[in-house]
Amino acid sequence: MWWKILMGLLITFVVISVFLMPPPQKELGDISRIFFFHVPVAWVTVLAFLVAMVNSILYLSRKDPVYDLQAAISSQLGFLFAILATVSGAIFAKNAWGSYWNWDPRETSVFILLLIYGAYLALRSAIEAEDRKANLSAVYSILAFITVPFLVFVVPRVFQSLHPTDSIVNSQIKIQMPPLVLLVFLSSLLGFSLLFVWIYNLEIKVTILHKKIKGSLTIK
Amino acid sequence: MGTKSSTWTSRVLALFLKDFKSELRTRYSLNALVMFAVITLTVVSFSIGMFSLSSKVKSSLFWIVIFFSAMSGLAQVFIKEEEAKTSTLLKLIASSESIFAGKLLYNLVLLLFLEIIIVPLFIIMLGFSILNFWLFLCVLVLGSLGLVCSTTIIAAIVAKASVKGALFAVLSFPILLPLLVTVISGTNLASEGASFSQGLRDLQILFSYTVVMFVASFMLFDFVWEE
Amino acid sequence: MICRAVPPKSGQPDLPRPSYFLICVDIFNQKLDKEELFEYFLHNFMISLEVKNLAKSFGFRKVFEGINFSLKEKESLVVTGKNGSGKSTLLKILAGLLRLSKGEVNINLESQIKNRGERRKLISFASPDLSLYDELTALENLEFLANVQGLDFKPDELNKKLDEVGLKGRGEDQVSSYSSGMKQRLKYVFALLNDPQILLLDEPGSNLDEPGLFLLDNIIAEQKKRGILVLATNDKREIKYGDKILNLDQQGFSFIS
Numbered sequence: 083m084w085w086k087i088l089m090g091l092l093i094t095f096v097v098i099s100v101f102l103m104p105p106p107q108k109e110l111g112d113i114s115r116i117f118f119f120h121v122p123v124a125w126v127t128v129l130a131f132l133v134a135m136v137n138s139i140l141y142l143s144r145k146d147p148v149y150d151l152q153a154a155i156s157s158q159l160g161f162l163f164a165i166l167a168t169v170s171g172a173i174f175a176k177n178a179w180g181s182y183w184n185w186d187p188r189e190t191s192v193f194i195l196l197l198i199y200g201a202y203l204a205l206r207s208a209i210e211a212e213d214r215k216a217n218l219s220a221v222y223s224i225l226a227f228i229t230v231p232f233l234v235f236v237v238p239r240v241f242q243s244l245h246p247t248d249s250i251v252n253s254q255i256k257i258q259m260p261p262l263v264l265l266v267f268l269s270s271l272l273g274f275s276l277l278f279v280w281i282y283n284l285e286i287k288v289t290i291l292h293k294k295i296k297g298s299l300t301i302k
Numbered sequence: 303m304g305t306k307s308s309t310w311t312s313r314v315l316a317l318f319l320k321d322f323k324s325e326l327r328t329r330y331s332l333n334a335l336v337m338f339a340v341i342t343l344t345v346v347s348f349s350i351g352m353f354s355l356s357s358k359v360k361s362s363l364f365w366i367v368i369f370f371s372a373m374s375g376l377a378q379v380f381i382k383e384e385e386a387k388t389s390t391l392l393k394l395i396a397s398s399e400s401i402f403a404g405k406l407l408y409n410l411v412l413l414l415f416l417e418i419i420i421v422p423l424f425i426i427m428l429g430f431s432i433l434n435f436w437l438f439l440c441v442l443v444l445g446s447l448g449l450v451c452s453t454t455i456i457a458a459i460v461a462k463a464s465v466k467g468a469l470f471a472v473l474s475f476p477i478l479l480p481l482l483v484t485v486i487s488g489t490n491l492a493s494e495g496a497s498f499s500q501g502l503r504d505l506q507i508l509f510s511y512t513v514v515m516f517v518a519s520f521m522l523f524d525f526v527w528e529e
Numbered sequence: 530m531i532c533r534a535v536p537p538k539s540g541q542p543d544l545p546r547p548s549y550f551l552i553c554v555d556i557f558n559q560k561l562d563k564e565e566l567f568e569y570f571l572h573n574f575m576i577s578l579e580v581k582n583l584a585k586s587f588g589f590r591k592v593f594e595g596i597n598f599s600l601k602e603k604e605s606l607v608v609t610g611k612n613g614s615g616k617s618t619l620l621k622i623l624a625g626l627l628r629l630s631k632g633e634v635n636i637n638l639e640s641q642i643k644n645r646g647e648r649r650k651l652i653s654f655a656s657p658d659l660s661l662y663d664e665l666t667a668l669e670n671l672e673f674l675a676n677v678q679g680l681d682f683k684p685d686e687l688n689k690k691l692d693e694v695g696l697k698g699r700g701e702d703q704v705s706s707y708s709s710g711m712k713q714r715l716k717y718v719f720a721l722l723n724d725p726q727i728l729l730l731d732e733p734g735s736n737l738d739e740p741g742l743f744l745l746d747n748i749i750a751e752q753k754k755r756g757i758l759v760l761a762t763n764d765k766r767e768i769k770y771g772d773k774i775l776n777l778d779q780q781g782f783s784f785i786s
Contacts, residue, residue, distance in 0.1 A: 194476055208469055391719075
């Protein structure tokens with residue numbers, strides 16, 4: 083309970099200070115404020131993916147439908163956050179570098195996550211039987227997760243040659259952030275993570291209740 | 303009375319040969335695969351016309367054709383078993399590991415056969431010059447192996463879905479991305495005449511990808527195959 | 530070398546009952562490997578099938594629950610019930626084609642057999658849900674099925690099997706040219722290829738004409754001499770094949786001696 087309040091406070095703090103404080107990157111100006119939303123949202127996408135994969139593994143080893151439910155919900159949320167991350171990234175790219183899409187390695191990775199989520203949800207909607215749906219989507223989730231290290235390793239190599247756009251994003255992280263910026267950034271990171279956890283838990287409870295009302299009651 | 307004598311490899315081979323024989327007789331996947339590849343190639347060649355392209359672009363186009371052809375034909379190996387209701391038969395007589403290996407081998411042979419047809423055609427129709435042929439061959443074979451290792455289990459997944467459509471391509475693409483990126487880069491290097499040592503990095507990535515995906519698919523296949 | 534306290538087969542009263550010491554010596558002398566050991570047990574011990582508290586649900590839809598029965602060698606069970614009562618589902622679970630939701634299915638050959646490969650060797654299944662490969666000939670199908678299971682049959686042996694089910698001379702024809710009755714007969718050849726200890730038949734009389742039903746009668750009689758038979762059917766005439774009857778509608782048991 084307390085963490086929900088904390089989350090509320092954090093996000094309020096973040097939203098207010100993002101617009102009131104001086105922009106974190108002077109060269110880029112106001113657009114750099116998006117940094118406080120874009121990066122945490124991208125981080126949550128990755129977090130959701132991790133949660134989905136862990137739940138998938140748990141489902142395959144214990145066969146409890148709750149894990150499948152959790153994996154599905156985590157993926158749905160991850161999909162939403164991936165869209166947010168991609169769009170906010172594109173807006174930033176347009177303002178900072180002139181075009182919406184640059185195949186910058188970071189952008190590409192988030193987009194690929196978006197594709198993976200999309201594929202996962204497409205798979206789930208293509209199967210009717212509950213146990214088949216759970217098994218197959220769990221397997222796919224794990225497979226997708228395994229390819230991610232390869233993506234991380236391979237993608238930057240290829241797209242490096244195109245555009246040194248990453249340096250700007252990197253410089254904000256590598257260079258010591260001024261204390262205020264750091265504070266707002268970390269609060270945003272924590273706030274969004276907690277937001278994810280909150281929505282995740284809520285969705286699970288709602289879905290379980292929904293299933294109980296429908297009369298299908300074998301959830302432990 | 304039958305005497306019992308078999309090794310795991312002979313069983314896998316028996317499964318492979320059955321698919322092979324079956325395919326030769328119906329030519330179901332083979333036709334789709336080859337026709338699709340040839341048509342795509344023709345379209346590409348036609349739309350490029352006299353325009354001159356860099357070897358990077360040609361390498362990419364080559365693998366795009368291979369990728370989409372694979373997407374059109376490699377899922378059949380499991381779909382036809384489900385549709386003909388012969389998958390029950392397989393489950394009764396063979397372990398899931400042997401079935402996976404058999405189907406993987408079959409898909410590999412199918413893909414390699416397709417490439418034997420496509421590579422010469424591509425070279426001719428698009429004027430694709432390959433300076434380091436051995437590197438190209440290594441990248442091709444290793445890349446095909448990697449492709450088959452990761453897509454066979456996805457084919458098994460798609461066979462169990464009710465709405466198949468483009469599901470195979472949608473599911474395979476994110477998984478194949480690292481492979482596609484690497485294989486295009488390797489093919490490009492081979493085309494430009496880079497030495498083997500320069501291409502080694504790509505080959506290493508392909509090799510590790512193939513091994514990892516094979517092991518993961520092998521372990522996860524049971525969950526897909528068993529009801 | 531496994532030397533456990535083992536109740537040896539006591540079906541034939543005129544044979545002396547060997548002590549387990551002698552069994553160990555026997556195994557040791559023959560220097561059997563794992564597969565041969567399995568064969569050894571197969572020929573010397575009785576098979577039994579035990580189902581405890583079996584339940585199956587598909588997602589949230591319950592098909593059946595609380596199924597209990599046990600069968601010893603030479604016993605047969607007939608499963609009846611309305612359409613959709615779960616007869617085929619039960620058989621598929623016994624065949625290892627479907628996972629059970631709750632309970633246990635134990636196959637015992639001296640001790641419980643947990644290895645899936647070994648269970649596969651003991652069980653055979655024939656059902657309308659099963660098809661052979663249409664594009665291959667009957668002989669090609671059988672050769673394939675034999676090879677994958679590690680069984681060695683010469684072509685004339687297979688032809689003889691085809692003769693036995695009334696498919697004489699049709700071995701070289703593609704299965705797609707077969708009538709449904711002929712396909713059913715071919716399924717029986719497949720089911721009996723590995724001399725199964727446990728034979729599972731789902732709607733065995735479907736598609737069969739009079740001679741076909743007569744053949745079925747023989748097959749069932751043979752199986753009852755060899756091992757365990759479980760049969761699922763709606764046909765009143767086939768109920769006579771069972772020593773025990775399981776009616777899935779009432780979840781009750783009746784015995785026919």
